[in-house]
Amino acid sequence: MTYVGIIITFVFINNFILSQFMGLCPFIGVSKNVESAVGMGFAVTFVMSIAALATWAIQNLILVPLHIEFLQTITFILMIAALVQFVEMFVQKSSPSLYKALGIYLPLITTNCAVLGIALIAVRSNYNALESFVAGISAGLGFLLAIVLMSTIREKLDSEWIPKPFRGTPIAFITGGLMALAFMAFDKALLNNLIG
Amino acid sequence: MISRVIYAFLSVGILGGLLGLALAYASKIFAVKKDKRITDLEEILPGANCGACGYPGCSGYAEAIVNEGAEMTLCAPGGADVASKVGEIMGVTVEVSGEKMVAQIHCHGTRDTSKVKYDYKGINDCNAMHSSFGGDKSCPYGCLGLGSCIKVCPVDAISKTDAGYLNIDKDKCIACGKCINVCPTGVIKMIPYSAKTIVACNSKDKGGIVRKYCSVGCIGCKMCEKKSPDGGFKVENFLAYIDYSAEGSRTEAIEACPAKCIKNLDEAQ
Numbered sequence: 037m038t039y040v041g042i043i044i045t046f047v048f049i050n051n052f053i054l055s056q057f058m059g060l061c062p063f064i065g066v067s068k069n070v071e072s073a074v075g076m077g078f079a080v081t082f083v084m085s086i087a088a089l090a091t092w093a094i095q096n097l098i099l100v101p102l103h104i105e106f107l108q109t110i111t112f113i114l115m116i117a118a119l120v121q122f123v124e125m126f127v128q129k130s131s132p133s134l135y136k137a138l139g140i141y142l143p144l145i146t147t148n149c150a151v152l153g154i155a156l157i158a159v160r161s162n163y164n165a166l167e168s169f170v171a172g173i174s175a176g177l178g179f180l181l182a183i184v185l186m187s188t189i190r191e192k193l194d195s196e197w198i199p200k201p202f203r204g205t206p207i208a209f210i211t212g213g214l215m216a217l218a219f220m221a222f223d224k225a226l227l228n229n230l231i232g
Numbered sequence: 233m234i235s236r237v238i239y240a241f242l243s244v245g246i247l248g249g250l251l252g253l254a255l256a257y258a259s260k261i262f263a264v265k266k267d268k269r270i271t272d273l274e275e276i277l278p279g280a281n282c283g284a285c286g287y288p289g290c291s292g293y294a295e296a297i298v299n300e301g302a303e304m305t306l307c308a309p310g311g312a313d314v315a316s317k318v319g320e321i322m323g324v325t326v327e328v329s330g331e332k333m334v335a336q337i338h339c340h341g342t343r344d345t346s347k348v349k350y351d352y353k354g355i356n357d358c359n360a361m362h363s364s365f366g367g368d369k370s371c372p373y374g375c376l377g378l379g380s381c382i383k384v385c386p387v388d389a390i391s392k393t394d395a396g397y398l399n400i401d402k403d404k405c406i407a408c409g410k411c412i413n414v415c416p417t418g419v420i421k422m423i424p425y426s427a428k429t430i431v432a433c434n435s436k437d438k439g440g441i442v443r444k445y446c447s448v449g450c451i452g453c454k455m456c457e458k459k460s461p462d463g464g465f466k467v468e469n470f471l472a473y474i475d476y477s478a479e480g481s482r483t484e485a486i487e488a489c490p491a492k493c494i495k496n497l498d499e500a501q
Contacts, residue, residue, distance in 0.1 A: 098247070102239040111247060118251035122258055129262040195355065 039170050041227060042163075046174035048222040052150045053182040054212070055219055059150030062141050063183055064208050072137045073187035074180070079127070079138060081176025083119055083145050084154050088172025090115050091155035092165050112155045120146045150179060186212065269321055270294045276317045277307060282386045282408035284308040297322065308333075309406030332425040334405040335412060339375040339419045340432040340495065342396035346371050346446040362416035370445035373434040375419045381411035402497070429463075429474060429482045431456075433493040436469040442491075450493045456485035
């Protein structure tokens with residue numbers, strides 16, 4: 037698969053939130069306003085791209101040669117946790133205001149299944165190092181796209197009248213569901229038409 | 233078979249150890265040095281994060297004092313107490329004048345006492361309502377009663393009384409001024425904490441006009457000036473004001489007020 041194909045696949049066709057339904061916790065939790073949604077989107081993009089690259093290295097340099105692929109999950113999680121810790125330190129040092137805005141959701145990227153998801157999917161698709169990295173970036177950008185779209189919709193929803201039982205999270209999930217339906221328009225056939 | 237167990241054990245152990253070391257090293261490089269005075273200040277400041285000082289939260293204000301030389305008397309909730317403690321940490325003496333102020337809503341007009349211009353069916357927010365013809369009340373100065381101030385109050389000091397008007401609990405109020413900023417009619421004003429009497433009206437219209445739209449509005453009759461000459465009452469623009477530095481009795485004015493808009497706050501609660 038070409039790099040363009042990988043990018044289109046992970047941003048639109050297999051969008052992590054809207055068609056794979058991974059990483060819904062920050063998607064609902066941090067999408068209340070656009071600013072923190074953008075910050076979260078970029079933090080996740082960074083972690084995902086580095087994680088995809090690092091886990092490719094673990095898989096192909098450690099696990100496969102030693103025939104211990106069953107350790108995939110635990111070593112990947114270890115790597116991701118360390119990366120997130122590093123990102124947290126870096127953000128705290130370089131941008132205290134962003135650090136405050138992201139709050140608890142920054143360390144929670146550790147347990148964001150989208151990050152583990154991209155690592156496992158990249159390995160399962162037999163991507164090489166660069167392809168894994170590109171897949172990580174595009175999956176992160178897909179996340180960014182979905183969370184920013186969602187946050188703009190939710191900012192508008194704030195000033196609308198909503199039936200009481202649906203206020204807050206329920207209407208957010210319904211909105212997310214409708215967005216997911218819209219994203220079903222992107223499918224493999226479209227990709228084939230686009231790049232043959 | 234056994235070798236795979238050992239490999240698994242070793243690889244996870246070594247990987248974990250290396251990552252741990254890397255993080256320990258990174259934490260040294262990225263260590264955020266914090267001024268001791270900032271942490272001390274954060275402990276002394278009330279921690280309500282109300283924003284009355286103009287900085288983002290208490291820790292933001294603490295940083296501003298140390299790094300930008302911000303004024304030390306800006307903390308309204310803390311008052312003189314906190315200001316002098318802040319001075320101690322910064323090594324200067326801070327002089328604070330004036331007693332603690334609290335916000336109060338100067339209108340007791342409800343939908344029962346005041347005439348309504350039209351039937352409002354919009355967003356439940358004073359500013360939204362005010363943008364359509366200045367609200368549904370015929371009185372353009374009074375409390376619109378939708379409680380936007382209740383929503384912004386960081387300490388839940390504002391509540392709706394049984395009679396239907398809004399009241400601010402002066403013991404809970406931290407004088408952050410958020411309600412004053414959000415209120416579209418400017419009916420919320422600061423009064424001294426010790427004040428027991430308020431003129432519960434904000435209408436600057438002439439008496440005759442006020443009478444037509446509100447049964448509890450100040451008509452500017454100057455009865456309070458006459459009955460309690462030492463009470464600090466002063467009628468300007470057809471509205472009575474109280475100069476709280478006057479220490480005379482105000483009970484006669486409360487009883488004499490024909491519109492009953494001068495209220496004893498203890499009874500109003």
